[in-house]
Amino acid sequence: MSLFKSRIRPTLGSVIGRGHLIVALVGVAMASVSLTLLGVLALRVYADHNLHLIARSINYTVEAAVVFDDKAAATEALALIASTEEVADAQVMDEQGELLAHWQRPETGLLSDIEMQIARVILEKPISMPIVHQGQEIGSILLVGHGGSLMSFLLSGLMGIVLCTAISAWVALYLARRQLGGITGPLRSLATVAHAARIERAFDQRVPPADIAELDNLGNDFNALLDELESWQTHLQSENETLAHQASHDSLTGLPNRAFFEGRLMRALRNAGKLDERVAVLFLDSDRFKEINDNFGHAAGDAVLVAVATRVRAQLREEDLVARLGGDEFAILLTPLHKAEDAERIADKIIASMEIPIQLPGSTQVLTSLSIGIAVYPDHGVTPGELLDAADAAMYQAKRLSRGAQQTAGAELPVAHVQTRN
Incomplete structure (x- = not known):
């Protein structure tokens, strides 16, 4: 008490x-x-x-x-x-x-x-x-x-x-002004914080405590209002970030989608043109995805896509980007690219990572492979569309060569292949 x-x-x-x-x-x-x-x-x-x-x-x-x-x-x-x-x-x-x-x-x-x-x-x-x-x-x-x-x-x-x-009289005026400052000071602080919240949306600022009870209660109530506004703003920003992430990323694999990839590719090409650097685009396609999806169901197909995304991402550098374009198609952006052999080396590592069977729901395991096409800026194109089309064409060429090799060898499972666009 x-x-x-x-x-x-x-x-x-x-x-x-x-x-x-x-x-x-x-x-x-x-x-x-x-x-x-x-x-x-x-x-x-x-x-x-x-x-x-x-x-x-x-x-x-x-x-x-x-x-x-x-x-x-x-x-x-x-x-x-x-x-x-x-x-x-x-x-x-x-x-x-x-x-x-x-x-x-x-x-x-x-x-x-x-x-x-x-x-x-x-x-x-x-x-x-x-x-x-x-x-x-x-x-x-x-x-x-x-x-x-x-x-x-x-x-x-x-x-x-x-x-x-x-x-x-001067001393009395000084004391009176000092007393007045004890009243106007907290009010001025309150006005400053309110102005920052209204103009700059700075809801993290707070009104300092006041020595006068009424002004201190007013400041506490205003700070409580700011707490609610800040919480609402944080929640809204979180929802916006979630929506923005969902709009630019694939919900199944968590990889960026086609729109995000093309925007990133456009900026990479613009920077490469200024710095006279090279950029590589890799187009990936699963050789057995339709077969697995038809034989084992959509859950198995989803498991394969998630496993492919995880293994591909593990083979890349931190500054590189992998995206799911749709279905069983993926794209990789390598920037900067010092030489074309680096893109081929990364593609070989990705193909090698597919040699380990993929665990499906239950106890079933499957083995899949990838066909990869490579296009290099500025050798095979100078725009995002040109590079993606060139890499896509190289991928289909690699897939045809893979099927021809399977028929010649009589193998049941397709062999992954890498093709660089000429």
């Missing part, structure tokens, strides 16, 4: 709802934290940097007055700069640390108090900077910042807030 529960996938509604909630929380949290930190840091850095710049400017201005210990000049120079900058209090001390000049911004009203409070919150401490003349420290400056210019810092902070908001 626990294993079943562990495999339960979340629903589409729960995934989207949880995703939206996470995106909203992450966006708000990032925006709040980022805006707060950046606002404070921006104000502090800007105010501190500006106060240091003012201190350097006063340093350069009052340096001569400190060297000559001129309080009036130092006070005038200090007031000239401090009054135009965001400074609440400025002091110039000599080398002994005694006050040489002092300037303080007049406190006027509530606004000034607010600005001072802002300065105390934002600025950590007053700025102290030494006055150096010719490499020797001759005095120091102490500055306390004023909050008036921090309004510009607040504007800078607002710009930082806008930037942080934009970043938060």
Whole structure:
């Protein structure tokens, strides 16, 4: 039961709802934290940097007055700069640390108090900077910042807030798109597999598992449909192959039929013409088939045909072809043929294989023989019809010579004979 529960996938509604909630929380949290930190840091850095710049400017201005210990000049120079900058209090001390000049911004009203409070919150401490003349420290400056210019810092902070908001929006958009990808990804995979099945008949492809329960169930149902289609396609292909084999092969011997043989012969002649090769066609006929069929029945005749087909096929090379043309007639295609003597040698082997008796149904054995005619491309013909006719004529000539030899010898059984078409 626990294993079943562990495999339960979340629903589409729960995934989207949880995703939206996470995106909203992450966006708000990032925006709040980022805006707060950046606002404070921006104000502090800007105010501190500006106060240091003012201190350097006063340093350069009052340096001569400190060297000559001129309080009036130092006070005038200090007031000239401090009054135009965001400074609440400025002091110039000599080398002994005694006050040489002092300037303080007049406190006027509530606004000034607010600005001072802002300065105390934002600025950590007053700025102290030494006055150096010719490499020797001759005095120091102490500055306390004023909050008036921090309004510009607040504007800078607002710009930082806008930037942080934009970043938060981008992060939220990224998470939302990622969540959307978890939905559209499986659907896209399903569409791709469906397109391949519809256009290319690729029923072997499958939709990958999805993390969302509804999409995973949809993919599983579609895969089950593909399983049925693939099974149907395999069955149909098997039936087509069976029908194609039956259409091009003899049902009794399993050998190719005349149509298959002639098509193969046509391609062999076309290739032989391009490669300047020779091709041989052998026409075979059983000398005693009618006698065996009449005396022992059709089952015996079928057994003889099967035995002849098996023995002939055993004498050929893998690339050679033997076919049953009909009745007790067979044809052999030898390609490529290196020399005519090779065809005669194969014919002799086939004839020799017939010397072993053939077992008929029951306990009867018979001995049969073959007459073989040979025609060679391009010597005896250049088309399939010419070669088959030439081999057929050579076979009948061999059969006549065989019968003449039997009558002369007084033999009861015919002797097999090979004749090459001249």
